[in-house]
Amino acid sequence: MRGFLLLAFSLVTTAHAEFCSPDSQNAFKVRLSIKTALGDNAYAWDASEEYLFKAMVAFAMRRYSSQKTTQISNVLLCNVTDRVSFWFVVTDSSKNATTVPRGEVEAAIRMTRNRINNAFLLNDKTMQFLKISSTLPPPTESSVPIWLVVFGVVLCLIVAGILFLIVSGIQQRKKKNKEPAETKNLEEKCEVTVTIENGMPCDTLNLKTGQINGGYEADDERFTPL
């Protein structure tokens, strides 16, 4: 009896070693960066965590193909390092002494990746299944690009400014053309008193009145001929 048990045990361990070893067929390497993800709240990686991992993989296999009944004992872990990294493989209990093909395991893990990550409080970067590519989250894009909105606002403001200046310029010119008599008087008087006193020709005074806001028309009377 004892002999039989010993034989069975040795068979299991050799089988274990046969199936699960670095770079063996259908085996995957997993790498965890717990300290990077959790900092001070990092938990230690021990046998209980390994049990949870086996349970999650079994769960993933069950979710993927409902006919298979994968047990925790089907998931074999080996070569656990301080990193924390290890290899795992899923054996197939229905077919004797074989492992589940790589593609199936990969598809199963990808389907439930989010649940597996959350069980360990990690994400795709800190819980890496080497050679299983992860789907990156799509970037958030709004329907109208934001820059167009800002561009539109600025464009409207500037065009409004240009139109305002052009229109007010035209209005000023119309005003100037309507008052030729008054300016002629100014010019005659200015020819006498042009530079000596203040160095500014009277025309700039005229310009300055043009700058004043139309609402203050009354101020024009300040600049009566000298």
Next chain:
Amino acid sequence: MEKSRPLWDNPLQFVFACISYAVGLGNVWRFPYLCQMYGGGVASVVVSFFLSMYYNVINAWAFWYLFHSFQNPLPWAACPLNSNHTGYIEECEKASSTQYFWYRKTLNISPSIEENGSIQWEQAMCLILAWLTVYLCILRGTESTGKVVYLTASLPYLVLIIYLIKALTLHGAVNGLVYMFTPKLEQLANPKAWINAATQIFFSLGLGFGSLIAFASYNEPNNNCEKHAIIVSLINSTTSVFASIVTFSIYGFKATFNYENCLNKAMLLLTNAFDLEEGFLTADNLNHMKEQLMATHPNEYVELLPQIKNCSLEAELDTAVQGTGLAFIVYSEAIKNMEVSQLYSVLYFFMLLMLGIGSMLGNTAAILTPLTDSKFLSTHLPKEVISGIVCFINCIVGLTFTMEAGNYWFDIFNDYAATLSLLLIVLVEIIAVCYVYGLRRFEKDLHLMIGHKLSWYWKIMWAFASPLLIISLFIFYITDYILTGTLQYQAWDATQGHLVTKDYPSYALAVIGLLVASSTMCIPLGALAIFIKRRLKREHRSTVA
């Protein structure tokens, strides 16, 4: 009665205009307004025209980045995903996300200057907006320009102060400052360093540009130009030092960030390869551990060797920054790593815009002043229409810089449109004022304007020091052109994710030659034309008499 010239509202506006103009993006071209008397009036307009054609593209880029700063996260902060969402776009992985945003999203640059590609409509729209902004500012002449320069001159200082406070608190800023202030004694012995310094100051003040002269022509005759000259020069130089402190703090931050990233990558690589415990490798023991690993696992270590880059803070600080594109890349890279990056991004690109528009105002003033002064045009067309036509033509020509190969043509204009011709124009200008017009006459004019006698310092500078300096710079540039042989340019290689050097094709060389020739030849040709005209007039007079 002749309509008098519009004036600045007060002397402060003139000073601000000069500061706004001088404190630009470091590009300045000269305008031989004085030389118009002795030929070369066309030369100045030609040079200023070239300048305004391509310079506004920088403002278009500033607008583009400004509009994109209103997003969270910033679009250049992370690489976009590839089509099946399994990883990042390859070009972005090889280069960095900021470089990808600049070369692909902003410029959509083609692999070489020969492949022209199509006009990028986003860039074209930004360029049109930039020209509309410039038109708005110069529409009414000094009336509107005078008000705008208050903003364009003071706002950059405000932003620089905010950035100074932020930059000095950044992690690693001290490294940049130490780097800036430690003189590299072997570089001081290199004449090229001195020549570059002289060139920078020379160009930075926008001295030979007709812009300053154009601005000054709107001054009252009794304006104290001596005081203003000193003020503007001092302000420009102190601004440069001030801006360098900010810039080097940001370089230090970026260099330290990249250095620490590099170290972390190396540590991760080793930790994963040898399955070491997390946190076992630190920045301090990395080198020691590397040696240990090499001793214990030589085979695997040798395999890893090509992937482990040697991280060096000095090397990161030494990555020289030059050119307009790099200014966008480096700053956006630094900004994306700050907290509240959107705010800093908006501030920075708004400041860049103010600086660019301030310089553009000067350039367009240089073109418009002779045009509006000429009797022929000002009688037929109002000021607004002339400005509009100039802006429109520049905008249409500027659309070539929005094509896929546009940035290569931009670099051509940036490097060759004005450097040589500018030096020649300035040289002619200073010789004309000092020797042809006569230093004594000039001295008397100034005495009339400013009220006191000119000190001997100015006279010596104008008569001897400046011409010598300009001639030596001129000779240096010519020898440099001759020695470098065929001209080359940096092209962006999308497959490798970095710049490669290529030779210019023959038609690009022809354009370069045309650019340099058209501005330099104008002066002697113009002088010849006026000389012939005077000769004919004299003969006509003698025959009549």
